[in-house]
Amino acid sequence: MISIIVAVAENNVIGKDNSLIWHLPRDLKHFKETTSGHYIIMGRKTFESNGRPLPNRTNVIITRDKNYKAEGCIVVHSLEDAIKEAKEDSEAFIIGGGVIYEMAMPLVDRIYLTKIHHKFEGDTYFPEINMDEWEVTEERFFEIDEKNKYPFTILTLDRKK
Numbered sequence: 001m002i003s004i005i006v007a008v009a010e011n012n013v014i015g016k017d018n019s020l021i022w023h024l025p026r027d028l029k030h031f032k033e034t035t036s037g038h039y040i041i042m043g044r045k046t047f048e049s050n051g052r053p054l055p056n057r058t059n060v061i062i063t064r065d066k067n068y069k070a071e072g073c074i075v076v077h078s079l080e081d082a083i084k085e086a087k088e089d090s091e092a093f094i095i096g097g098g099v100i101y102e103m104a105m106p107l108v109d110r111i112y113l114t115k116i117h118h119k120f121e122g123d124t125y126f127p128e129i130n131m132d133e134w135e136v137t138e139e140r141f142f143e144i145d146e147k148n149k150y151p152f153t154i155l156t157l158d159r160k161k
């Protein structure tokens, strides 16, 4: 199974200047819990934005650069090859960014979608989700608190059969 995991603002923004705009520790906890022990597949820009391989996960980086090296990571040159690398995993995660999400959308079975109830200025967007193709199978709302300055909802979307 291949899933996307993403945090999206109300206006579909997901990033700016190759970094995340918001800081929501509760959502980061969800990301860590969901992806730990699994393959995570990302574009080269998202990898460089993270700055290091994420621990307890097999990091797969997609780049066109045949000489690209990243210690502790698997480097591939297409999404198809990334998915092949992860074929033994019960659930592999596409973790961004915009370009990779766009390519992966038609291929994934599930989307873990954190919807932040706020608009942000940015330069990277998540593709439009056609809700005719997806059903919401889980939904959890999180209010603002001391550490999380914006309210958000974590949804699980499963592709309709």
Ligand SMILES: NC(=O)c1ccc[n+]([C@@H]2O[C@H](COP(=O)([O-])OP(=O)(O)OC[C@H]3O[C@@H](n4cnc5c(N)ncnc54)[C@H](OP(=O)(O)O)[C@@H]3O)[C@@H](O)[C@H]2O)c1
Residues within 6 Å of the ligand: 005, 006, 007, 008, 013, 014, 015, 016, 017, 018, 019, 020, 042, 043, 044, 045, 046, 047, 049, 062, 063, 064, 065, 077, 078, 079, 095, 096, 097, 098, 099, 100, 101, 124
């Ligand atoms: N909110 C969220 O949940 C979330 C999650 C992840 C990322 N982000 C944000 O998204 C932004 C980064 O996204 P992005 O769209 O700019 O970049 P990206 O998708 O992370 O990476 C793009 C790179 O992937 C490689 N690539 C793309 N298509 C390819 C193909 N067909 N074959 C081989 N390699 C290919 C290229 O690497 P080379 O240039 O090396 O060839 C390309 O520059 C950042 O702001 C980040 O913070 C947000």
